Amino acid sequence: MTQTLLQLDLDPLGPYFGANVRGIALARATDAELAAVRAALVERKVLFFTGQDLDPDTQVELGRRLGELTASHPVIGGVDDDHPEIYALDSADDGFADVWHTDVTFMPRPPLGSILRAVVLPPSGGDTNWADSQAAYDSLAEPVRRLADQLTAVHDGNREFGYYLTQRRGGKGSVWDGEVVTRLDPVEHPVVRVHPETGRKGIFVNPGFTSHIVGVSEAESRGILDLLYAHLTRPEHIVRHRWHLGDVAMWDNRSTAHYANRDYGAAHRVMHRITLRGDRPSGPATKV
Ligand SMILES: O=C(O)CCC(=O)C(=O)O
Numbered sequence: 001m002t003q004t005l006l007q008l009d010l011d012p013l014g015p016y017f018g019a020n021v022r023g024i025a026l027a028r029a030t031d032a033e034l035a036a037v038r039a040a041l042v043e044r045k046v047l048f049f050t051g052q053d054l055d056p057d058t059q060v061e062l063g064r065r066l067g068e069l070t071a072s073h074p075v076i077g078g079v080d081d082d083h084p085e086i087y088a089l090d091s092a093d094d095g096f097a098d099v100w101h102t103d104v105t106f107m108p109r110p111p112l113g114s115i116l117r118a119v120v121l122p123p124s125g126g127d128t129n130w131a132d133s134q135a136a137y138d139s140l141a142e143p144v145r146r147l148a149d150q151l152t153a154v155h156d157g158n159r160e161f162g163y164y165l166t167q168r169r170g171g172k173g174s175v176w177d178g179e180v181v182t183r184l185d186p187v188e189h190p191v192v193r194v195h196p197e198t199g200r201k202g203i204f205v206n207p208g209f210t211s212h213i214v215g216v217s218e219a220e221s222r223g224i225l226d227l228l229y230a231h232l233t234r235p236e237h238i239v240r241h242r243w244h245l246g247d248v249a250m251w252d253n254r255s256t257a258h259y260a261n262r263d264y265g266a267a268h269r270v271m272h273r274i275t276l277r278g279d280r281p282s283g284p285a286t287k288v
């Protein structure tokens, strides 16, 4: 039996990237609606929903309906004992994300996607930006794409999160991919990721977690990464979201990077994130 996918009411934010989704209450969505959201997520890469009434319980339930939830974070605990899946980014607890990154690429299997809910917002500021890593890859010159296709990079979570593991959690992190995280061993990923659902290629290095490119000099690594970062974050590749309470953002973490503006002084900002379990990234040259 063929099933036609429900038509979502999408308001695209650009020709390829980002969309506002209208007419869906995420806490009460039907299976058909969520299947359509899941498809739109891969297609548009970042989706925004307004006027939502999610709370911690229904956010977690939504995540379970869309995929398999991970722990809040490999080394940062959940928002409370009842919600070990929710990662709270609280400005009062140094929870900032003002560096371009793709979530958790310092683990062998970074999340497939993330679902973020605004909980406390500053009077203004605190917008979040997303970059389309596939559009960025496609718009590189062909010889540069060919070079990037061959490269592998090391990702290391110690600079951002080593402190949490050693000082705040006594060396015992969350269970991630079936094992308790006790160390953040650097991992290697292809510099160009082939999307497992579409086969499209995207730039898969980020300033938050990528430490260097393998098999080239330090100067070459710096130069190549700087070129890729500058290209990835060109305005043509970005959508920027101004938050209101009730907003939820959902992104495909295999084809995007993001950055939260830290421009709201001492005002308070709290966001709750959940992440869907992902697979091991493969590149153009990965043997399967
Ligand atoms: O605070 C934000 O807007 C984004 C934070 C972030 O990087 C994340 O939730 O993964």
Ligand SMILES: [Fe+2]
Pocket (backbone or CB within 6 Å): 097, 101, 102, 103, 258
């Ligand atoms: Fe993030």
